[in-house]
Amino acid sequence: MADDRAGFPLGRPARLAVFASGRGSNLAALMASFPPTRPGAAPAKDATVVLVVSDRRDAGALALARDAGVGAVHVAFGRDREGFEAAAQRELERHRVDLIALAGFMRVLSPAFAALWRGRLLNVHPSLLPAFPGLHAVRQALAAGVDRSGCTVHFVDAGVDTGPVIEQRGVPVLPGDDETTLQARIQAVEHEIYPAAVRAVLRGDAAPAAPRGGPG
Ligand code: GRF
Numbered sequence: 001m002a003d004d005r006a007g008f009p010l011g012r013p014a015r016l017a018v019f020a021s022g023r024g025s026n027l028a029a030l031m032a033s034f035p036p037t038r039p040g041a042a043p044a045k046d047a048t049v050v051l052v053v054s055d056r057r058d059a060g061a062l063a064l065a066r067d068a069g070v071g072a073v074h075v076a077f078g079r080d081r082e083g084f085e086a087a088a089q090r091e092l093e094r095h096r097v098d099l100i101a102l103a104g105f106m107r108v109l110s111p112a113f114a115a116l117w118r119g120r121l122l123n124v125h126p127s128l129l130p131a132f133p134g135l136h137a138v139r140q141a142l143a144a145g146v147d148r149s150g151c152t153v154h155f156v157d158a159g160v161d162t163g164p165v166i167e168q169r170g171v172p173v174l175p176g177d178d179e180t181t182l183q184a185r186i187q188a189v190e191h192e193i194y195p196a197a198v199r200a201v202l203r204g205d206a207a208p209a210a211p212r213g214g215p216g
Pocket of ligand 1: 020024103104
């Protein structure tokens with residue numbers, strides 16, 4: 001692929017893709033903040049969601065995207081991560097995507113894909129990273145007995161939930177909380193901080209540190 005990566009700010013509305021495996025409440029929040037453009041409608045202000053990719057054919061996120069008139073693509077993951085990434089990359093290029101937001105995307109992307117999209121690939125995670133990375137973060141927080149958890153939007157790097165943090169916000173863990181109640185409290189905050197974090201990146205106010213290297 002030609003490396004036409006522009007730094008942020010772009011000087012034009014950004015074209016966003018969302019990768020999601022589940023019901024898509026974060027996708028809905030992102031589409032509310034960065035509405036899909038419809039023919040004849042006013043052009044996007046700062047960004048517009050143009051593509052949703054899911055590894056699950058039955059993901060609620062794909063239905064949400066279709067209802068909103070956004071490109072909605074199922075790409076099988078299976079045992080073939082490279083095949084998924086190549087097919088997703090074709091869609092990303094076809095839709096001229098500038099930035100990808102992972103929103104409940106339950107697959108781990110390769111270090112090569114993370115490097116290709118460095119600074120333009122974001123994820124939301126339901127804990128105050130670096131606490132409780134990986135699967136079942138809300139369950140992990142409850143099992144640890146913490147009185148505060150929260151959520152984090154971060155750049156994706158080669159690790160799992162290890163990339164530079166863009167936005168983070170805490171919520172209390174209340175007596176009697178179970179996974180459902182705590183997750184709902186955290187997700188309500190995700191829906192606020194994810195669009196805010198995307199805006200910060202698009203403004204050029206958040207970026208991963210310069211790669212190491214060079215002489216010496
Ligand atoms: C979110 O809680 C996010 O933190 C995690 O997966 C969940 C996705 O939920 N990575 P939804 O599909 O956006 O409702």
